[in-house]
Amino acid sequence: MSAQADEGSPFSLLPEEGRQHFRLLELPPDLLELIVSEPSTSLHFKSGPKSSKAGLNSDAVICTPNKTYNIRQVNTSNSVYICQPTSHNDDDDDENPQPGLQAIAQSSWTLELSSTASPSAVPYLKAALPTYSSTGTYQSNELRASKQQIFDDTPLSQAECEAAWKDLACFEVESDPKGCFLPTASAKVQVWRAILESATAAGVDFGGNQLSLKQVEMVIDRSDEDWPDELGRAMLASVCDHEGMIDQGRGVRAVGLDLLAVEGTRGMHVSELLKKWKDALPEKWRAAAKVEALPRSEYTLSDDRKTITLAGVGSGVAAAAAESKSTLGAKRKWHERFRESKKTAK
Amino acid sequence: MPAIPLHPPAASRTPSIPNPLPQLLQTPSGLAIVEIQGTLNSTLSAPQMGPHGSIPLGKLSFPLYDPLAAVQNTAWQKLVYLYVGRHQRLTGEVRKLGKPLAVVRKRGGNAGVSDDGGEGREAMEIVEVVYYKVLFAHRPEPVGGGVEG
Numbered sequence: 253m254s255a256q257a258d259e260g261s262p263f264s265l266l267p268e269e270g271r272q273h274f275r276l277l278e279l280p281p282d283l284l285e286l287i288v289s290e291p292s293t294s295l296h297f298k299s300g301p302k303s304s305k306a307g308l309n310s311d312a313v314i315c316t317p318n319k320t321y322n323i324r325q326v327n328t329s330n331s332v333y334i335c336q337p338t339s340h341n342d343d344d345d346d347e348n349p350q351p352g353l354q355a356i357a358q359s360s361w362t363l364e365l366s367s368t369a370s371p372s373a374v375p376y377l378k379a380a381l382p383t384y385s386s387t388g389t390y391q392s393n394e395l396r397a398s399k400q401q402i403f404d405d406t407p408l409s410q411a412e413c414e415a416a417w418k419d420l421a422c423f424e425v426e427s428d429p430k431g432c433f434l435p436t437a438s439a440k441v442q443v444w445r446a447i448l449e450s451a452t453a454a455g456v457d458f459g460g461n462q463l464s465l466k467q468v469e470m471v472i473d474r475s476d477e478d479w480p481d482e483l484g485r486a487m488l489a490s491v492c493d494h495e496g497m498i499d500q501g502r503g504v505r506a507v508g509l510d511l512l513a514v515e516g517t518r519g520m521h522v523s524e525l526l527k528k529w530k531d532a533l534p535e536k537w538r539a540a541a542k543v544e545a546l547p548r549s550e551y552t553l554s555d556d557r558k559t560i561t562l563a564g565v566g567s568g569v570a571a572a573a574a575e576s577k578s579t580l581g582a583k584r585k586w587h588e589r590f591r592e593s594k595k596t597a598k
Numbered sequence: 599m600p601a602i603p604l605h606p607p608a609a610s611r612t613p614s615i616p617n618p619l620p621q622l623l624q625t626p627s628g629l630a631i632v633e634i635q636g637t638l639n640s641t642l643s644a645p646q647m648g649p650h651g652s653i654p655l656g657k658l659s660f661p662l663y664d665p666l667a668a669v670q671n672t673a674w675q676k677l678v679y680l681y682v683g684r685h686q687r688l689t690g691e692v693r694k695l696g697k698p699l700a701v702v703r704k705r706g707g708n709a710g711v712s713d714d715g716g717e718g719r720e721a722m723e724i725v726e727v728v729y730y731k732v733l734f735a736h737r738p739e740p741v742g743g744g745v746e747g
Contacts, residue, residue: 260659260681261618264652276631277700279727284698287724291606297722298601314604331634332731334701336627337615338652351618353658355632362699404601 262352264338274334276362277314283365286316293317300376300407308375309407314365318411321365332359368408373416376406381422381434386442388478393431399424402432419506421490423482435483437513443479443487444507445532447472452534459536463498465489504540507532509550512562519554519561605705605723620663620674623692623730629701631731632658634680634688656681658732678732687741690734700724 279287286293299312314321333355380402382391397405399422403413421440424432435443447468454471456463465488477484489496491503508529516525522543530538543553543560552561613628623630659681662674675692682688705721 259661260657260679262654263656263658263680264654266652270651273703274725275702277702277724278697279700280697284727287606287700287727291609293606295604295606296601297604315601329635331636333632333634335630335632337613337617337619339615351616353618353630353632354652355655 262350263335263354264352265333265355266357270356272334272357274357274359276332276334276359278362278364280321280365280367282319283314283316283321298404298407301380301405303379305375305379308379311407313368313407315407315409318409320368320371320408320412322368324364324366325361326364327361329360332362333357334359371408371412373406373408373413374420376408377402377413377416377420377422377434380405381432383436384423384433384439384479384483385436386438390429390433393429393433396429396431399432418486418489421483421486423480423486425480425482433483435486437510439479439483440487440490440510441507441514441532443483444510446477447484447487448532448534457536458498458500458503458534465492465496465498468498500537500540501545504533504537504545505547508541508546512546512551512560516551516560516562519559522553522558522560525560600719602719603721604702605721607724607726611726618658620660620692621665622675623732625726625728627726629726629728631699631701631728632680632734633731634690634734635736656683656686678734680734681741682738685740685742686738688734688738689736690732692730693733694730695728698727698729701726701728 287295293316296315297312298315300308300310302310309322312323314323334357335353335355338352338354339350380397382393384390399417403410403417406413408416420434422432422434450472451458451468454473456468456471465485468488469485472484474481474484488498491498491506493499493502508525511528511532512520512525515528526541526543529541533541543551543557550563552563553559554561607627611627613626615628617624617628619630657680659679660674660677661679662677664671664674667674678690678692680688680690702722702724705723
């Protein structure tokens with residue numbers, strides 16, 4: 253009976269100097285499916301700019317064209333060898349090479365992937381883009397990054413970046429100045445009001461059948477415009493659906509939020525908001541102007557629901573919590589305040 | 599920071615060397631994963647290394663594997679031996695990975711040369727997708743040469 257140690261295929265190790273460097277990446281079912289059945293789909297490792305701002309992730313992610321996976325490095329104390337067949341075995345004679353297995357790399361950690369909870373590129377764009385304000389002033393933009401460069405620096409998929417770009421009515425200007433900009437809320441309100449006035453004067457029916465961005469663009473009078481065409485187009489796109497058709501829901505929501513951002517950072521009367529809101533909408537949209545039409549996370553109500561405040565900015569409750577969070581020694585107070593505000597916010 | 603592309607496995611990958619592993623563990627590129635609890639320590643000095651610079655460890659064996667048996671026969675997966683040197687043996691098994699693993703490396707191999715046009719942009723590639731591993735989770739036991747255990 254031959255020695256048991258003679259059975260089996262030779263197994264060898266490459267010394268450390270010769271080893272290759274691999275990473276092991278766990279594939280969730282949907283990503284596996286994509287790689288196996290649609291291998292031409294582009295995948296990218298991305299990471300965001302280093303930042304301690306809340307809501308900004310500076311860790312690495314993997315993106316498909318429309319989905320983002322967070323990456324988590326998980327270590328193991330085991331020795332995980334990546335092996336390949338070899339025919340070079342030291343105890344063979346060259347005339348009878350026996351196929352063997354050789355460990356060509358070792359990895360002590362695996363990358364695990366998880367889906368992002370509710371991915372939004374909005375905070376990244378807000379952090380990265382200089383503003384364009386209603387006075388026609390461009391914030392200084394030394395970087396002059398292109399739209400794609402900004403997207404490349406954002407740890408979210410191309411589709412998620414495009415969605416945020418569209419929602420925020422961001423625009424890119426070719427020259428004088430060159431670069432990408434984020435319009436302020438008051439700039440957006442101003443542009444929207446002008447577009448609405450011009451379109452209404454030209455007989456555009458906002459309550460009617462499918463109305464496309466192109467149709468509106470064609471009829472509006474640009475002669476009095478102080479702002480770049482690109483912003484006008486971006487403003488219209490922000491109220492369109494993904495097929496380029498004007499969408500009442502998006503329009504009502506965008507105008508309401510922008511008005512709240514302009515006047516409601518320290519709170520405003522709900523009645524005042526509703527009045528201005530309706531004034532800024534086409535007649536057939538006005539009935540839809542209600543507080544409930546705004547995303548719940550964007551505002552807080554107080555004073556028996558008579559006062560509405562933009563969330564997360566200025567003297568809102570969320571902002572106060574964020575401010576005291578950065579104060580050393582106030583940690584306990586912040587937790588108490590935050591807990592309180594969680595109870596009262598509706 | 600620029601986005602780094604991750605390329606899929608090459609459609610045409612085939613191993614050029616015969617694969618000693620059971621069919622189930624064979625992948626198009628030949629890559630496989632072997633996991634050992636603890637570490638393998640090599641005390642071999644240079645003259646003891648193999649002619650191609652590799653460190654011989656021992657033998658990997660699947661004693662219950664029968665390539666002619668029906669695919670549904672999976673009992674062989676429960677017993678794998680890794681003989682280390684002439685006197686030790688690890689016992690392990692074949693495990694299906696809960697989530698398949700992509701084996702990823704920098705494109706252009708290890709030379710650090712990018713084959714990405716003139717841009718020299720960093721790129722990564724998935725070399726293989728592996729669905730199984732061989733796991734050795736038990737302490738090594740001594741085996742005598744030539745003696746039935």
